[in-house]
Amino acid sequence: MDVTGLALRAAAARPRVLLAALPGGTAARLEAGRLLRLRDWPSAATPAQADLLLVVGPDCPRLHGALDRLWRDLPAPRARVHAADAGAVGARLDEGRALLRSSAGQREQAGTAAAAARDADRKQPETSAGADGSGDEEDPGSRHPHGGGHHGGHSGGGMDMDMGMEMPGGLPMAEQGEDRDGLTLDRLHVPLGPFLADWPAGLTIRVTLQGDVVQEAELREAAPPGHAGGAFWVQPWLRAAAGEPVTAGEAARRRAAAHLDSLARLLAVAGWPAEAVAARRLRDDLLDGAPGTAVALRLDRFARRVGRSRALAWLTRGIGRLSTAQARQAGVSGPAARAGGDVADRYRQWLADIRRDLGRLAEGSPLAPAADEGPRGYWRDDRPPSAALMKVLPELLTGAELAAARLIVASLDPDLDELAAARREAGAHG
Amino acid sequence: MSTTDLVLLGVLGVLAPACGVLVFTLDSMARVTFALLASLCCVGGVVTVLGLPYLGVVIVLMMVMEMLIMAVFMIAYMMNPAGLMPMSMLHNKGGSLVVSAVVFAALVAGIFAVPWPGRTGVRPKDTTFQAGTALMGDQMLTMVTLGFVLLATMVGATVLATHRGRYDRFGDDLDQRPAKDPAGAGVGR
Amino acid sequence: MGEPGAWWTLLAAPAMLLALAVLAVAFTAVLDARDAGRPVTVAVAVRPFTGVPRAVLAQPRRLPGADVLLWRAGAVLVPVAAVLSTLVIPFGDTVLADLSVGVVWFNAMEVLTWAGLWLAGWGPDAAFSLVGGYRFLAQGLAYELPLMFALISTATGAQSLRVTDIAAAQHGLWYAVWMPVAFVVYLAGVLAFSFTGPFGYPAGRDLAGGVLGEIGGVDRLLLQAGRWLWLAAGAAMAAPLFLGGGAGPVLPDWAWSLVKTLLVLAVLVLAARRLPMIRADRYVELAWVVLIPLTIVQVLVPALVNLNR
Numbered sequence: 033m034d035v036t037g038l039a040l041r042a043a044a045a046r047p048r049v050l051l052a053a054l055p056g057g058t059a060a061r062l063e064a065g066r067l068l069r070l071r072d073w074p075s076a077a078t079p080a081q082a083d084l085l086l087v088v089g090p091d092c093p094r095l096h097g098a099l100d101r102l103w104r105d106l107p108a109p110r111a112r113v114h115a116a117d118a119g120a121v122g123a124r125l126d127e128g129r130a131l132l133r134s135s136a137g138q139r140e141q142a143g144t145a146a147a148a149a150r151d152a153d154r155k156q157p158e159t160s161a162g163a164d165g166s167g168d169e170e171d172p173g174s175r176h177p178h179g180g181g182h183h184g185g186h187s188g189g190g191m192d193m194d195m196g197m198e199m200p201g202g203l204p205m206a207e208q209g210e211d212r213d214g215l216t217l218d219r220l221h222v223p224l225g226p227f228l229a230d231w232p233a234g235l236t237i238r239v240t241l242q243g244d245v246v247q248e249a250e251l252r253e254a255a256p257p258g259h260a261g262g263a264f265w266v267q268p269w270l271r272a273a274a275g276e277p278v279t280a281g282e283a284a285r286r287r288a289a290a291h292l293d294s295l296a297r298l299l300a301v302a303g304w305p306a307e308a309v310a311a312r313r314l315r316d317d318l319l320d321g322a323p324g325t326a327v328a329l330r331l332d333r334f335a336r337r338v339g340r341s342r343a344l345a346w347l348t349r350g351i352g353r354l355s356t357a358q359a360r361q362a363g364v365s366g367p368a369a370r371a372g373g374d375v376a377d378r379y380r381q382w383l384a385d386i387r388r389d390l391g392r393l394a395e396g397s398p399l400a401p402a403a404d405e406g407p408r409g410y411w412r413d414d415r416p417p418s419a420a421l422m423k424v425l426p427e428l429l430t431g432a433e434l435a436a437a438r439l440i441v442a443s444l445d446p447d448l449d450e451l452a453a454a455r456r457e458a459g460a461h462g
Numbered sequence: 463m464s465t466t467d468l469v470l471l472g473v474l475g476v477l478a479p480a481c482g483v484l485v486f487t488l489d490s491m492a493r494v495t496f497a498l499l500a501s502l503c504c505v506g507g508v509v510t511v512l513g514l515p516y517l518g519v520v521i522v523l524m525m526v527m528e529m530l531i532m533a534v535f536m537i538a539y540m541m542n543p544a545g546l547m548p549m550s551m552l553h554n555k556g557g558s559l560v561v562s563a564v565v566f567a568a569l570v571a572g573i574f575a576v577p578w579p580g581r582t583g584v585r586p587k588d589t590t591f592q593a594g595t596a597l598m599g600d601q602m603l604t605m606v607t608l609g610f611v612l613l614a615t616m617v618g619a620t621v622l623a624t625h626r627g628r629y630d631r632f633g634d635d636l637d638q639r640p641a642k643d644p645a646g647a648g649v650g651r
Numbered sequence: 652m653g654e655p656g657a658w659w660t661l662l663a664a665p666a667m668l669l670a671l672a673v674l675a676v677a678f679t680a681v682l683d684a685r686d687a688g689r690p691v692t693v694a695v696a697v698r699p700f701t702g703v704p705r706a707v708l709a710q711p712r713r714l715p716g717a718d719v720l721l722w723r724a725g726a727v728l729v730p731v732a733a734v735l736s737t738l739v740i741p742f743g744d745t746v747l748a749d750l751s752v753g754v755v756w757f758n759a760m761e762v763l764t765w766a767g768l769w770l771a772g773w774g775p776d777a778a779f780s781l782v783g784g785y786r787f788l789a790q791g792l793a794y795e796l797p798l799m800f801a802l803i804s805t806a807t808g809a810q811s812l813r814v815t816d817i818a819a820a821q822h823g824l825w826y827a828v829w830m831p832v833a834f835v836v837y838l839a840g841v842l843a844f845s846f847t848g849p850f851g852y853p854a855g856r857d858l859a860g861g862v863l864g865e866i867g868g869v870d871r872l873l874l875q876a877g878r879w880l881w882l883a884a885g886a887a888m889a890a891p892l893f894l895g896g897g898a899g900p901v902l903p904d905w906a907w908s909l910v911k912t913l914l915v916l917a918v919l920v921l922a923a924r925r926l927p928m929i930r931a932d933r934y935v936e937l938a939w940v941v942l943i944p945l946t947i948v949q950v951l952v953p954a955l956v957n958l959n960r
Contacts, residue, residue: 036708038704038708039704039705039707039708039709042701042702042703042704042705042708043705045698045701046698046699046701046702048702069687069688069689070687070688070689072684072687072689072695072698077856077859077860077864078859078860078864078865080712080864080865080866080867080871081860081863081864081867081871083705107709107710107711107712107867107868108709108710109710212644217538220778222778222779228859229856229859230856230857241778243538243785244782244785244786245644299927300856301856301857302857302927302928303849303851303852303855303856303857303927303928304926304927304928305856305924306682306686306924306925307927309683309686309687310686313687313688341927343849343926343927343929344927346933347927347928347929347930347933349646350646351646431644432645433645433932434782434857434858435852435855435857435858435930435932436645438857439857490718492718492721492770492773493718493720493721496721496724496766496770499766515750515751515752516751516752516755516812519752519755519756519759520755520759522759522762523755523758523759523762526759526762526763526765526766527762527765527791527795529766530765530766530769530788530791531788531792533769534785534788588751590751590752590812645932646933647932647933647935647936649936649937649940649941
């Protein structure tokens with residue numbers, strides 16, 4: 033029996049896909065999500081779970097290192113494809129599947145992987161980051177909680193310890209610090225992003241964890257200034273600002289879809305996959321140009337289930353409180369400022385906004401970018417609303433537990449493409 | 463006692479002290495914890511084979527939970543690198559070796575030296591009931607008292623150890639609701 | 652009293668548990684397809700199992716600093732404990748080993764998942780995986796005591812820890828009917844120890860899979876199988892504990908056992924989709940402040956009923 037062939041066919045029958053979205057790749061990410069859903073190719077959250085690494089979006093040299101780490105962690109048989117734009121996604125997926133199926137392709141990859149591993153071995157021992165990914169300057173201790181918190185000089189306790197011993201895996205030890213509850217615990221530096229599942233593309237937050245409490249959060253943005261690729265969610269506003277005719281209905285459609293996308297991420301992070309799928313379907317239908325009446329019934333059901341869910345409200349209340357006054361002071365506009373409260377208030381605001389926008393899909397009046405807010409708020413003085421959302425993040429994350437931190441990020445859902453678009457415009461004007 | 467029981471008793475009887483020895487020879491806190499747990503599970507098996515199934519299974523049940531909680535605290539609050547770090551678990555090697563050898567010898571001597579009484583009645587079919595009446599019948603008052611003492615100790619220790627008092631949580635006039643906690647809890651008090 | 656199991660029951664019990672788990676996976680796949688807007692066909696139900704040969708033949712994972720022995724031990728422990736729990740679950744009249752302390756045995760095997768999941772989280776030396784392992788302990792502290800009291804209510808009602816005695820003691824009036832709190836808490840406990848659905852906290856998507864995040868190959872297959880096997884074992888145990896076991900009109904005992912087990916399994920799979928993931932930081936307080944007192948009162952009910960007999 034050809035066991036290798038059997039494994040290859042099994043992997044190719046239903047490849048598990050690790051979707052890595054690059055900054056500016058929103059349209060391609062949406063297309064990939066839609067195709068994976070229709071083909072029943074499950075989406076993996078870490079390389080260990082995946083067969084196929086699908087990179088979407090315009091090439092971004094600064095993230096090559098992180099992508100290579102993901103690829104190195106993918107167990108064979110495996111394949112890696114890159115779809116630069118939405119149109120290429122379907123073909124790339126087929127290509128990846130063919131790669132997975134062919135033994136020749138797998139052997140070739142095994143050869144190059146072995147060579148790469150030898151290269152890596154010659155350098156310092158690097159860690160294999162999970163889909164938790166890593167920033168550009170990964171420090172080798174980030175993945176490793178076992179390397180405890182030893183600073184020498186503990187003579188108490190009388191433990192026999194060899195100070196000069198080899199650490200497991202050649203990893204450095206964690207340092208200690210006071211934690212939220214007055215205990216001295218190990219600090220662990222863990223990067224969140226840039227390729228975390230259900231995470232804003234291009235965002236990296238380096239958090240210092242004690243237990244699972246975030247002690248410090250530092251934002252890094254991976255997107256280079258003015259990278260290629262448009263800001264998908266704010267396209268109607270940018271086009272209107274540039275003088276193109278855009279109807280208010282088109283903008284409302286894009287805004288509702290953007291909120292549904294954010295909601296889908298929030299629901300996925302909150303661990304409600306069934307409703308996350310419902311949100312993604314609605315989003316895809318809206319972007320596909322479905323008339324409001326066609327989705328109204330399903331949207332209603334979805335909004336009822338999620339908006340009136342006592343369990344979800346119970347689990348999200350009190351997390352990431354951002355009052356309207358605080359929000360306005362930081363320059364936040366849009367749903368996050370209007371909701372003025374915790375995670376629960378913010379997702380309810382999204383639902384309310386989606387319902388309102390659904391009635392406006394057919395509006396033919398021209399879009400006034402200054403009066404009609406974008407998915408994440410107004411652009412003021414060429415400052416995109418996501419910049420303000422990013423500004424409030426570190427403060428909200430400090431002191432939150434890891435699960436709450438993920439919920440907070442998902443409930444604000446900054447769009448880094450907006451920042452890049454703003455920089456490009458500034459560059460064009462300046 | 464059937465042959466199966468004797469074989470089981472032999473195997474578990476050897477495994478239990480073997481895992482016990484591993485506790486002192488392994489050099490990772492996690493492995494040590496689970497060697498101790500394996501040893502205690504073997505003890506639970508021995509007790510079961512000896513005809514006390516309830517106590518035997520409860521030993522396994524309680525020890526798994528207890529050792530896991532212990533693992534959390536040992537690893538979280540160890541002031542030196544626990545877990546995978548190579549380290550020795552031994553304190554005062556010479557003294558402890560002497561003490562344990564003497565205790566072991568005394569216990570083994572006790573097995574042979576004590577004039578064990580012969581069985582008078584018939585062996586009950588289900589010893590669970592006997593264990594229950596022995597604890598809850600004659601010794602009810604002891605058990606109830608012990609239970610309350612244990613509970614009071616746990617609550618008292620937690621209250622004394624906790625960093626923030628009720629004035630920190632409920633404000634100076636104790637009227638702040640919900641309490642000021644670093645993270646909200648389940649029922650919103 | 653159940654009949655002592657013949658030699659073939661030793662093989663039949665794990666096989667049946669596996670079959671139930673496979674049905675649960677297939678049912679979930681069908682529901683997923685319906686939700687995602689894919690056509691629902693027979694192939695949809697079979698597709699998840701293409702991952703099995705893939706996992707068996709996968710390249711082993713090597714991570715720096717991993718404790719492979721403990722990691723593997725954890726992955727093996729969960730499904731093995733699930734299979735061992737079937738020792739005391741009667742199917743119709745037949746039971747593999749009708750232990751006098753059957754309920755405690757089931758409970759002890761279920762508690763072994765604490766060790767299994769913590770080890771599976773600890774093994775790979777990865778932050779998210781470790782957090783996942785610790786999350787299960789926090790969840791365990793929340794669900795375990797209410798679950799124990801729910802099990803004790805049935806044992807108190809039957810005045811026996813033997814599972815067949817409990818099934819026989821229901822005399823047509825199921826414990827699910829007059830001990831509803833215990834029944835609901837038990838079902839929630841089943842979801843919790845199989846870390847599925849709302850109690851999937853240790854393997855949460857927000858942790859990129861948690862305890863399942865770094866594990867690969869056969870180990871991953873075993874851990875995931877353990878998840879479904881526990882769901883099936885919990886459903887099978889619900890029939891004798893709360894639904895009168897094999898008792899029922901017309902049909903033979905084994906058929907009633909099967910029907911009841913399948914129904915409970917379907918309810919669990921459906922319920923798992925209707926709720927978001929319940930985080931232990933919220934659930935612990937609910938469990939200790941609300942559920943434990945409720946279940947203690949629930950134990951009091953059969954105790955008083957028995958005193959009056």
